[in-house]
Amino acid sequence: MTQAQTIVTELKKRGYRITPQREMIVEALTRSPRHVTAEEIVERLREHTSAVNIATVYRTLELLWQEGFARKNDLSEGKSVYATFQHGPHIHLVCRKCGRVIEADAAVLDALGKDLLEQYGFQPDLDHFSIFGVCADCLDK
Amino acid sequence: MTQAQTIVTELKKRGYRITPQREMIVEALTRSPRHVTAEEIVERLREHTSAVNIATVYRTLELLWQEGFARKNDLSEGKSVYATFQHGPHIHLVCRKCGRVIEADAAVLDALGKDLLEQYGFQPDLDHFSIFGVCADCLDK
């Protein structure tokens, strides 16, 4: 069973309806090794199938995010990027001075994840995380 | 010297021009103990002075953020919120299921800050941070 099928099956189990639109969006998202924007998903679907409305794409991505099947990240590029689990885990260090994005090991967040769960009962999404700050180059100036 | 004056003076030192708009926006932001949206800043300025264009407010908030004088946060409320240092430090745990926002001690991030600096030379902005995940109540269900 592909990852897309796994997600779709689980969505149905949770009471959501399975529509061709949702199947296509999940398929496009899981197929992508990189982050994609909502607009990129629409473009990819247009290549092979009938178009899906951008509002539906946003709603589906939001659903996948809420249900824990997609990650949503702000990389300071003007639009949000989405990915599933075949991408990562890792974190993105985003420089607020120069915009550079450094990919870092998600292991630096292991202790934090444990602390938040123990102290606040909160289970954070840390396997594809963005942290803003200032990069080494910009610190030198 | 008020916090607003300190920020404005430092901006000038860094080569930025001091305009009445910037002074008013910094003033409004530092006066607010809570987070504010760009729209709220415009409203406050309208009460007492001549209006400042919303685009200028966004540009100034972006500048303050880039220069390290303001924090910008996504609390999943549909718009970004901004604050200066008189607010915090603390972090916000945002539940992606119910939207609840839990305020937590920023000390849980101390080790992370040190790690990122040592391992990547990256200085993260951690004193007013948002982390998405699932809250204790929603985990129970």
Add this chain to the structure above:
DNA sequence: TTATCTATTGCGAATAGTTGCAATAGATAA
């Protein structure tokens, strides 16, 4: 003071993302 240079502003248009609503179509049970 005045002239010069150019960063900043306001405005309107553009882009990103959300929402209300009527039409459509999954899911379920008869």
Add this chain to the structure above:
DNA sequence: TTATCTATTGCAACTATTCGCAATAGATAA
């Protein structure tokens, strides 16, 4: 199969945020 219920979709309108550009006005040096 068919009928029923209502979740989901497409569309258009709307909100949030960004951007190009011409006009304005800080800063600096004469």
